Amino acid sequence: MICHCPDQIRAAADTYTTRTKENKDMQNEDRSEQRSRFSRFINNDNTVGYIFAAPFIIGFFAFTLVPMIMSFYYSLTDYKITAAPVWAGLKNYIALVQDSHFLNSMLVTVQYVIIGVPLKLVFALLIAMLLTHAKKLQGFYRAVYYIPSLIGGSVAVALVWKQLFSSEGPIVKLIQSMGVERFSFFGNAHFAFLPLVIGNAWQFGSSMLIFAAGLKQISTDYYEAAMIDGASAVKRFFSITLPILSPIILFNLVMQLISGFMTFTSAFVITKGGPNEATNYVSLFIYNNAFQYHRMGYACAISWVLLLIIALVTLIIFKTSNNWVFYESEQ
Amino acid sequence: MKKKVLATLLSAGMVCSALAGCGGSAGSTSTETAASTEAPAAEEAPAANDLAGTTIRFAWWGSQPRHEATTKVVEQFMAETGINVEYEFYDFNGYFTQLDTLAAADDVWDVFQMGNNWAQYHEIIEPLNPYMESGAIDTTDISPAIVQVTQDYDGQQMGLSLGTNCRCLVYNPALFEQAGVAEPTDSWTWDDFKTASEQIIANTDAQYGMDKIEYMDIMTAACAQMGEGYNFFAMDGSDFAFKDDLSGITKMFDIFGGMMKDGSIADPGVQNEITDEQADYICTGKSAMLMIPSNKFVALSEACAANGVTLKLALLPKLTSSSQSGMLVRSSQMVSMAKSSKNKEAAAMLIDYLVNNISANEILNGERGVPANAKVLSALAAKSDEITAQMYEFVNKVGSIPDTKNTTNAEPAAQAEVKATIQTYFERYYAGDFSTAADAAAAFYEEAKQVFANYEG
Structure with a gap:
């Protein structure tokens, strides 16, 4: 727009000069205000929170969120790693449903979870209860039982486990000496999962610590009252300990289910998924497809299906938890 | 002021090194002409x-x-x-x-x-x-x-x-002698291999005839041995090349799967435990034979020598005594x-x-x-x-066998998954999923075709 009116120009010029003048007057004031605004910003609780959380947030975006979004894109492509991904639509997901190897890997994973997780939780609770009763060297024993959890996920432990249960290992030799000929864990599709499940249960330490903390929270008043009424130890366990501990059981159950579904190291190191795919757990199946067969797109699709399944199982457990989890505060 | 001095020094240094660089290359040019x-x-x-x-x-x-x-x-x-x-x-x-x-x-x-x-x-x-x-x-x-x-x-x-190397069979001649079995010859068959294994296990301290199966190698060899023009993978890696004739593959299921079943080859768990040649049962005289690429012969022999075991090299066994060698010299x-x-x-x-x-x-x-x-x-x-x-x-001897030119060297992109599929079907056969070797071979081929199709295009 071109302006022809001199009045308007004058008016505009006036406004400009006044503003500059005002600005000059306010400069000093501005600076101090800016500083205080900055210090207000930096001392704000939210800012402080975000700054302290920044390492995690940055890590989450760089190493979790971005890769997740990328993997979702790859799951819709044919991606052979060495060449650029080619759009394939839902092809990978359709192939997945028809793939008997995937269904088998899902099945053995569910088997692993159903047998492994309760075993681990029962074991953890048992030891936790033993340790709350033991007064001498309680801290020492707790630390000792926690050690397997610290080193449990490592390759080194998996290698030790492989030796223990191998055809020349002490456990197989013991079974053979009892008269079972040609017995082997890893050569037999029915038994190969057992050492892996036991290995997982052996790493009960972190669940145990959480249980132990929960047990300490239970007021002794309940037990004393029950004992006066003549309740047996078993009755006390099922009527007092279990109900009050149930929120903690829920927490441990969900955590262990998720890690159970993602089990990888022991199968990768010890059995390579065999024999006859009996220990070909989903994570290992994903790894093989991605890095052995170069079907990265397919592997990403399986990862997303696994994510959905874990989310679904968790959701079901949370929804049904109203029926069996008891919160003291709500009563 | 200090900064200026520093900058001058640095640039002087650069000029010097540049000059030195020139001098160096000039020097070498003169050597080149001198020593042409x-x-x-x-x-x-x-x-x-x-x-x-x-x-x-x-x-x-x-x-x-x-x-x-x-x-x-x-x-x-x-x-x-x-x-x-x-x-x-x-x-x-x-x-x-x-x-x-x-x-x-x-x-x-x-x-x-x-x-x-x-x-x-x-x-x-x-x-x-x-x-x-x-x-x-x-x-x-x-x-x-x-x-x-x-x-x-x-x-x-x-x-x-x-x-270059070639697939080969290594064996422990002392075990053959002890069992009274003739050593492998150039016309040895897979059946001879099986019989020898059984006799060695029966008559010596050896536990296995062979402890580990090289799944891809036996398939490649057996298919090439079916005759000229037959191979496991086509020469250009574009397809399978055994012309839907499963006799070679069936024979391998029969021999190796059968030996696994009766214990003269180690079970899948034990095979999985042997991660390198140095840990192989052959090194301790507990196993009589092994298939390796020839370049590993020296290291394996050294590992065996520590236990007083010496090894010899032989051609792979064949389908019949007169079939092609099924071998080749490859990179x-x-x-x-x-x-x-x-x-x-x-x-x-x-x-x-x-x-x-x-x-x-x-x-x-x-x-x-x-x-x-x-x-x-x-x-x-x-x-x-x-x-x-x-x-x-x-390797020189294998190179001089005329029919080696008929054996495929191709490892198409599908090879890794096909290899895993072979192993799975051997394990299924071992577990008793199939009543005959022919059933196992047919089921394997069905799935292998699907696997191959995933890699096309």
Whole structure:
């Protein structure tokens, strides 16, 4: 727009000069205000929170969120790693449903979870209860039982486990000496999962610590009252300990289910998924497809299906938890 | 003021070093003209100065002796040429996982070791043809047949062989003698192999005839043995090539699956426990035979010698005593250049050095296979010990079998998954999922076809 009116120009010029003048007057004031605004910003609780959380947030975006979004894109492509991904639509997901190897890997994973997780939780609770009763060297024993959890996920432990249960290992030799000929864990599709499940249960330490903390929270008043009424130890366990501990059981159950579904190291190191795919757990199946067969797109699709399944199982457990989890505060 | 002084000093330093650089190259040019009669020395000197200071990355997989020897060779290369080489080494699986990650990031090592599975990595490999034509990589002393072995089907040079090998059967002659069984001959059949295993187990302390199955190798051999024109994979890797005739594959299920069932071959769990040759039952005399690539014969013999076991080499057994050998001399592994490399000239120099340099190969000592370069081979053969000589002689013998040209060397992109599928079906057969070997073979073929189809296009 071109302006022809001199009045308007004058008016505009006036406004400009006044503003500059005002600005000059306010400069000093501005600076101090800016500083205080900055210090207000930096001392704000939210800012402080975000700054302290920044390492995690940055890590989450760089190493979790971005890769997740990328993997979702790859799951819709044919991606052979060495060449650029080619759009394939839902092809990978359709192939997945028809793939008997995937269904088998899902099945053995569910088997692993159903047998492994309760075993681990029962074991953890048992030891936790033993340790709350033991007064001498309680801290020492707790630390000792926690050690397997610290080193449990490592390759080194998996290698030790492989030796223990191998055809020349002490456990197989013991079974053979009892008269079972040609017995082997890893050569037999029915038994190969057992050492892996036991290995997982052996790493009960972190669940145990959480249980132990929960047990300490239970007021002794309940037990004393029950004992006066003549309740047996078993009755006390099922009527007092279990109900009050149930929120903690829920927490441990969900955590262990998720890690159970993602089990990888022991199968990768010890059995390579065999024999006859009996220990070909989903994570290992994903790894093989991605890095052995170069079907990265397919592997990403399986990862997303696994994510959905874990989310679904968790959701079901949370929804049904109203029926069996008891919160003291709500009563 | 201080800053100015510093800047002047620094720029003075730069001028000096630039002058020195000029002086250096001038000096070498004069040596070149002076020593033009001594061709090799003159060739190396100027090239070294051009590329000195550049940095390339080099990686390989292997076991401890290979890591030590290759590291030494790389150090020597750096000292001679002034090119910096950052090297990494891994075990076989770790190597390919790392390579995949780098390939996804388009940041592959400039020079890297590659197997016959190059089809999976075709996109990231720089063909060497231009460097061979320019003479940067010298192939005059390598027989055309060996150069060709590492080309793709369009004649693109995917790499140069670091050594050749062939599949072979090694056996412990002492166990054969103890059991009163005749040693393997060139017309030995798979049935003979099975009978010998059973007799050895019955009459000696040996636990197994063979403890580990090389699934891909037995399939490749058996299909090629069916006759000229038959193979497991087609020569160009485009398809299977046993013409829907499953007799060879059925025979393998029958022999190896059957032996696994009756215990003369170790069960899948034990097979999985044997992670390297040094841990093999053959080293302790607990197993009589093993299939290995010939270049591993020296290391395996050394591991066996510690227990007083000596080994001999034999051709693979055949379907019938008169069938084709099913064997071939192939590149055991090669060096390739990355398409993404920014220093391709320096990379070419390293490849040339690894393949052609005699002193380098004296350090490597044929551990990767029989050297491809004829001059290198004769230099090494002159100094080799008895076991190495036995290996050279064996590969030479296999090379002279006329029907080896009929055996496929192809490892198409589907190979890794097909191989896993073979193993799964052997384990299913072992577990009793199929009543006959023919059923297992038919079911395997159905699935293998599907697997192959996933990799087309």
